[in-house]
Amino acid sequence: MKTIREKLSRRVKELSDSVTLKINAKTKLLESQGKEIINLSAGQPDFDTPEIVKIKAKDAIDKGYTKYTPVSGIKPLKMAVTKRYREKYGIELSDDSVLITSGAKQAIFNIVETLSGPGDEVIIPSPYWLSYPEIVKLSFAKPVFVDTSKTKFLLTPENLKRAITEKTKLLILNSPCNPTGIVYPSSLLEEIISIIKERNIFCISDEIYDELIYNNKKQKTMLSLVNSPLDEIIVVNGVSKAFSMTGWRLGYAIASQPIIKEASKIQAHTTSCASSISQYAALSALEDAEPFIKMMRREFDERRKLVIKLFSTIEGISFPEPEGAFYLFFNINKFYNQRIKTSVEMAEYLLENWNVAVVPGAAFGDDRYLRLSYTLPIKNLEEGIRRIKNGLLDVRG
Ligand SMILES: Cc1ncc(COP(=O)(O)O)c(C=O)c1O
Incomplete structure (x- = not known):
């Protein structure tokens, strides 16, 4: 008898497991245990959808555009x-x-x-x-x-x-x-x-x-x-x-x-x-909603500059300077050791020991990196980066 797994289509069998799912699940688990996680792994802005958009969407429902x-x-x-x-x-x-x-x-x-x-x-x-x-x-x-x-x-x-x-x-x-x-x-x-x-x-x-x-x-x-x-x-x-x-x-x-x-x-x-x-x-x-874009771009730019400034003070880290989107992709290769040899292990270590969530570079095809999203207010970003810095320095000893 074939198992259910064996009977699945070739298509799905060839799909990769999501590296990010694992980190997300662990983040949720730690949060449910009362830990205060700084989550720098999101792939979306932290702002609410513009008010006018919500009003027009409700209008559409009322008018029967359903x-x-x-x-x-x-x-x-x-x-x-x-x-x-x-x-x-x-x-x-x-x-x-x-x-x-x-x-x-x-x-x-x-x-x-x-x-x-x-x-x-x-x-x-x-x-x-x-x-x-x-x-x-x-x-x-x-x-x-x-x-x-x-x-x-x-x-x-x-x-x-x-x-x-x-x-x-x-x-x-x-x-x-x-x-x-x-x-x-x-x-x-x-x-x-x-x-x-x-x-x-x-x-x-x-x-x-x-x-x-x-x-x-x-x-x-x-x-x-x-x-x-x-x-x-x-x-x-x-x-x-x-x-x-x-x-x-x-x-x-x-x-x-x-x-x-x-x-x-x-x-x-x-x-x-x-x-x-x-x-x-x-x-x-x-x-x-054009004014919304301008507001969000201004805010992200401020955070981007802060992230670049703070990461520039971490010795051993390198990164391409981001000019768009809301991510920083940073190289942590120099911090690998006997215990932590991959980006997944590094992301897990930072999450479990320093309560900060980032995405392993392996998810994007490069295991020497981590991805951070600057989709949090400045105060949380500063705290998240402080944790990453301390975590990395601690690994290096
Ligand atoms: C590069 C890129 N393309 C496409 C998408 C998908 O966008 P959507 O949420 O509109 O499907 C994303 C979302 O993370 C993205 O980062």
Whole structure:
């Protein structure tokens, strides 16, 4: 008799266990035992969803907008998305190049399913956002990682060219990057686009953090860097991070019409459409909540500067200076010893002994690092970093 585990599909058997789940479960357990954990592991802003968005969402319920919507999303929201790209980036898009999804994650899933399958390779610069490899594996394609840690956490044209084979279908690029906070310069994005065109592959540009860029640095959307925008480039974005709406599950993909058409079929047979109420909430976010973004960006920038300053005083730690998103990815390799040899062991040690939660770098493909989110008020951040510093110094002895 086969066990249930043996009878599961090949797809799920090949999915990785979540490294973060283990840390989250332990954090919850310690909290339930009365420990005061400083949790620096969150992948979401600590701000509440803007008030106006909540009001408009309640309005939508009262007006009875509670039924299935068109598969690709309600027209006013698609128009608000194209208006955003016109105003922010100066590019003209038609509504039918937009697919509204249940979070940016579903947009990535639908597009990867649309573009790649068994026998295909998908290039993922590493460190990477942890769902990319699993989404690629779900399509039975093969993730191919390109280490960027020796090239300032940027995918270089040379390394990209070296990774492309006959089987390459797709590159997944993420800027600003989770976990490093690195923002790609436009000149590099242009070089990457020319390789994509020359080698006839696709690129998903995950721009979910494009409202959270600091130092007055500007990033262009990849769409604005190509002449005939939508051929090879698919942009993914959403309201989760920019408007602190992670639980509303609302994202979108922008791509050429044939891709949107096929990706919509996947959506039609999986979720049918994004939540109607969340679509109206997102419409309000895009139309009414610009001041919220400015407030949040200012606050994150202040915290970012503090985190950089405090980490600069910890001898033995190195990190790329984040210019976007809300993470710091720091190298703790020099603190490994006989007892603590991996990022999971280090994260567990910091949690159990110093009551501070961070995410092991192994989750993002680099075991020499930890990821911290500066999604807590300054006072808690200072205390959390003090604990990390003491914990690391104690390990070194
Ligand atoms: C780089 C990146 N892409 C996509 C997502 C998914 O966003 P959503 O919550 O809208 O699905 C996340 C969320 O953590 C992310 O960090």
